Amino acid sequence: MLLYTKCMQTPQRKPGKYTNQKPDPYLTEAKFQELKDKLERLKKFSQPKAREEVKRLAEMGDFSENAAYQIAKGRLRGMNQAILDIADHLKRAVIITRNSQADRVVLGSMVTVEIDKKIKNFQILGSSETNPMSGIISHNSPIGSALLGARMGETVKISLPTGQKTFIILKIE
Numbered sequence: 001m002l003l004y005t006k007c008m009q010t011p012q013r014k015p016g017k018y019t020n021q022k023p024d025p026y027l028t029e030a031k032f033q034e035l036k037d038k039l040e041r042l043k044k045f046s047q048p049k050a051r052e053e054v055k056r057l058a059e060m061g062d063f064s065e066n067a068a069y070q071i072a073k074g075r076l077r078g079m080n081q082a083i084l085d086i087a088d089h090l091k092r093a094v095i096i097t098r099n100s101q102a103d104r105v106v107l108g109s110m111v112t113v114e115i116d117k118k119i120k121n122f123q124i125l126g127s128s129e130t131n132p133m134s135g136i137i138s139h140n141s142p143i144g145s146a147l148l149g150a151r152m153g154e155t156v157k158i159s160l161p162t163g164q165k166t167f168i169i170l171k172i173e
Helices: 002-007 029-058 065-094 143-149
Strands: 109-113 118-125 136-138 155-160 163-172
Touching: 029 065, 029 118, 118 143, 136 143, 143 163
Parallel strands: 118 136
Antiparallel strands: 109 118, 109 163, 155 163
């Protein structure tokens, strides 16, 4: 009998690695303002429209078979969650300021490096603002984390999926 009950248990999944992971708090002033504006738009325009839509569809009666109501309600729930997430992100935000002393690579630095006789520029920011194609990398990335704290003229060896690369720091702004 004991074997039977163990076989009939409902499987419990472990939460994924990134479940409920808080976003990186490091933001530039521009990104902070962008999120603030988005939150304002959601609260003033989108959420009231979604509430009105749910209210209008609720007046049609029978919630169980009203697909439009269910969809509108789900959209409103998603919007409410987005508002909570953005508000939490803004509350925990740490604004990245420009480094006046460019003797070491810090968060917010513009770094010019030489890799395999090629010159590349990187800006090291928080994870929510990365754009590797335009040279904006995260401080959590392999390159960003290896460059943090380095000085001009230093050579930094970084292990990448393509192999180990040597970065020579030419300029820090």
